[in-house]
Amino acid sequence: MMRWLRWGVLVSLILGLGVASRAAPGTVEPVENGFPLTLLPGADGPAETVNEDGKPAVRGVKDDKGNYPAYLYFRVPDRARRLGGGPVYLQVDYKDVGPGPLGVQYNAAGEGYRSAARGYGRLMTGSGAYRTAVFELPDPAFRGAQNLGADLRLVGPGGKTPLHIVSARLYARPTPLFRARSARPWLLPYAGPRRNDVDASTLKGKVLCGYQGWFHAPGDPTERGWVHWSRDSGRIAPETLTVEMWPDMTEYKRQYPAGAFRYPDGKPATLFSSADPETVDLHFDWMDRYGIDGVFVQRFLGGLEDAAEASRVIGHVRQAAARTGRVFALEFDMSGTPPEQGLPRMQAYWRYLVDELKITEDPRYLKHDGRPVLAVWGFYTDRFSGAWANRIIDAFKAPGKYQVTLVGGGQWHWRTERDPEWARAFRRFDVIKPWSVGNLDVRGGVKRAQTNYWADDLAEAKRNNMLYLPVIYPGFSWDNLQKTAPGTSLISRRGGDFFWEQFTTAQRLGIDTAFVAMFDEVDEGTAIFKVTHTPPTGAHFVTLDGKPSDWYLRLTGKGTQLLRGAAKAPPNER
Template identity: 45%
Template structure:
């Protein structure tokens, strides 16, 4: 935002669930809300329970799951640092590409990857690999413990023709499927077309989906998410100014997934589109042919990461853009999936980018987005992202202070805005968001919990 069994390392498990082992989002709107497909639960049944219902997206916060992190000794066919450090240089302080550092204190020794970096106390700084099924299972345990519904697993179109990358990604998919089944969470796939050249995109994605459906039988998994009676699939990246997809290729893929003559390939299609999809400017290509593509999804999810940075700009964006988006979505029979995110920073990933570009403000920035979305009647949300430390949007457990991150280079820790919060703070906020979607009252204050203590005198 990664066929076959990987060579080396332990044997990979088949995707979880019996078949695999054998191998109307309710809309948002202040005036004319779409009908709610699931009634509000009784007050005593607000929690999700031990197993999340995979039959609907309604009343769920679904988090994006990158699952792209790898280590040289994780047993995968890649045998390299993936996403922790730049590929064009040796692992070290000058090649770091993440702005948040993961909290690995709960991970067992065989889940940790030792890096060349050191913590302030001299201990080696460690990370993890999504190729390790125990770590992915742990992530799903965190979701269960915090009452979260599940994830959209990212599947990048670029590299689908590379056997090693496909092997890695299929292994991560198996890990996610097993974690979802073990902990009663749901999952669905999201194709990301970022970085793929125009040539071959349609062929690669269509062939991959046939493989996933026919060989891995992913949509038969007991916890694979469905909506409107079909498996859910998302495609992210159509129409963005910096993507190479044409409207014709996009329309071909939409038709393949929504109108396929073979029923087993049909899905309820979610479109991750530019924030200005409706007006076709700024982050959206202006070509009018994109109108047909944008309006052809079952569920539309405009990408809002980086489009506002504080309370005032969040309120302004929702008032100017989202209200009109909701009217447009209703007019064309689409459901609406707003994106919410904790903060943003890609200082190490993008040369010259500001450090801590969009501050988290102790969770206040995130909670204001939830208030805006839920206050407009939205009953499902997309959280960006569970594990995105590259761009500093991660919900999962990360370093809370500089003492828990490498001494060099600088990292955005959870106390960066002078507020001390625990490493699972954003999982807690996500859990409260899920409770609200299930019918709990929406807290009107800056935070749904007591404000964390500040670490300075201000």
């Protein structure tokens, strides 16, 4: 017992970079350097002092199986206990010996181990660097309710990853780091020079790309790890890959090391994060350079509770569109969410965009027939009832402040649906966008996109006063995502012929408006942005048949001109 007491005194001195000044009785005087916490080693949080790189620190002690504890316990100084009842801020300096998350659980009213939901700098990657994390504790009630009489504990991944803490200090006000990291500049309207190259008053005559904007990497501002690059957010390796193509990283300002992946020349491979505004800016620069009108920004229905954070990418898109003169609109993807949950989420988030972000007042937000354009994808008869489909349509077509020009995306065989409610729903959209990715015509062993139903679709859309928006895609593959053998799911791009044949069909039918799937979808191998023909070694990737990395940007721009009657590019001039 005396050993743990000595540790507590010693560690308090190690972690305390200053002593709180004397305050009047009954008050808490703000301390510029914060209140240093005292470590309480023991129970399921044994610890030792270490000195690495000239920095004294505390670290969990291995057990007899070689595993580190997941917890380190701390006591709050008596004078800081009066901070309870309002938000306080815990700032932690640590050595990143991850991978894994760093968290904090604290005494709150009626609860001994409440987790801090909001924090920054808390995703460890194993970089070996010294980093700082900061957490907001909104409702503390420090009363020694944890093991060893502790008020809070730091939580790590445990196992082979120790917690290595240099300093832990409590603050009465947000620290400069917390203020900087919690700022949300993407919510602000664009303030720079504007361009209006693309007419934002109508969808007619536009070729727009789907824009996922869902890629994240360890070290980016969201601290979510490898999202959509890997099925394991903590690491990326051949066996965790979920993408089929590797982006050409030549022009990206912010790049993130991609684990042990290396290019054929031996150089370390990197990837981008969609959370960085520089990434979105580059993508819109490409749209501008190659004559692409703009995008539908995809938004799944999970994670909309924090509407401001959910708007990060669409905020970056808004600013990039203003700068480059492109247009943009929102598209909800209902995949994985039942309609009874999905509809209220979509309505609440749309109201947020309209009321708080004033997104529909932005000159670059796409309008059609005098209303803002909103797409909703996921109208499939095997997912929910026709009655629910009509309720969703009613909600967004109801007259008033939130009424939209509704683009409905769903099954390609919509026209032949016999269920009365579904048949009615499919003819009530303002714009219909049948999803055709994977719908094939195979002749002589050659895969072509199935387009022989487009003429009848177009006629039926016109009879019901709907604009017809065909989906044009460059090819497909998702073997890494589905864990299938390389080549199993491949729809070959055939050097661009697969893509171009769909544009020529649309042009022949007099269609001048189209949706390209997708701008950045490397998970399913439909991306048209720049991908490399020399991806990292040691894993399966699809390339562009020897074509330059910008080939499909060029084809999309040429296809846009073709639908407008401004170009008739023969194959050797594409």
